[in-house]
Amino acid sequence: AQSVTQLGSHVSVSEGALVLLRCNYSSSVPPYLFWYVQYPNQGLQLLLKYTSAATLVKGINGFEAEFKKSETSFHLTKPSAHMSDAAEYFCAVRSGGGADGLTFGKGTHLIIQP
Amino acid sequence: DAGVIQSPRHEVTEMGQEVTLRCKPISGHDYLFWYRQTMMRGLELLIYFNNNVPIDDSGMPEDRFSAKMPNASFSTLKIQPSEPRDSAVYFCASSRGGGTVANGYTFGSGTRLTVV
Numbered sequence: 001a002q003s004v005t006q007l008g009s010h011v012s013v014s015e016g017a018l019v020l021l022r023c024n025y026s027s028s029v030p031p032y033l034f035w036y037v038q039y040p041n042q043g044l045q046l047l048l049k050y051t052s053a054a055t056l057v058k059g060i061n062g063f064e065a066e067f068k069k070s071e072t073s074f075h076l077t078k079p080s081a082h083m084s085d086a087a088e089y090f091c092a093v094r095s096g097g098g099a100d101g102l103t104f105g106k107g108t109h110l111i112i113q114p
Numbered sequence: 115d116a117g118v119i120q121s122p123r124h125e126v127t128e129m130g131q132e133v134t135l136r137c138k139p140i141s142g143h144d145y146l147f148w149y150r151q152t153m154m155r156g157l158e159l160l161i162y163f164n165n166n167v168p169i170d171d172s173g174m175p176e177d178r179f180s181a182k183m184p185n186a187s188f189s190t191l192k193i194q195p196s197e198p199r200d201s202a203v204y205f206c207a208s209s210r211g212g213g214t215v216a217n218g219y220t221f222g223s224g225t226r227l228t229v230v
Contacts, residue, residue, distance in 0.1 A: 043221035101147050101159035
């Protein structure tokens with residue numbers, strides 16, 4: 001069965017600093033991996049996804065993530081944080097080969113300090 | 115495209131009452147998912163449908179919960195009777211294609227349910 005672990009329920013960075021949100025996954029088959037963002041009182045919005053093509057994936061709002069099979073990781077990064085990036089971020093995994101739902105991590109709340 | 119539409123946005127009900135949450139998926143999407151979000155458990159998959167047929171309902175917490183999809187453009191999640199521990203945000207999501215197609219899901223804005 002697939003699972004996702006997000007390290008750190010809260011991450012605080014200064015505006016302009018590097019953002020790094022960590023995600024490790026477990027999957028018995030080659031995974032498809034996703035990052036979603038949730039702003040207060042809203043649904044989840046897809047940031048980016050990995051689908052076994054390029055290991056470095058670029059998403060919206062300047063975010064990117066790198067798939068590292070040897071480390072079973074899919075960390076999310078952004079070179080320079082903006083106040084508007086403050087939100088909840090979810091990593092999710094979906095195993096290929098079957099119509100399974102997404103398994104989400106617990107989420108990481110990103111706080112941007114002015 | 116209007117996206118995934120959920121109603122109501124907020125629902126407050128008394129314990130023991132029946133609650134019905136509604137979802138309209140994106141036209142052309144053949145998968146529909148119901149998720150529940152709480153602080154304690156995070157996001158949990160309750161049930162999902164493919165072409166209006168329930169595929170996996172193993173996440174439905176108990177018999178008080180039921181879900182239907184009478185046609186491709188409408189689904190309901192019903193709780194009867196409701197209990198305070200059902201208080202959560204319920205999300206509906208839809209996607210095109212199955213597990214071999216790595217499409218992300220499109221989520222609705224959610225229904226915030228409070229059972230008092």
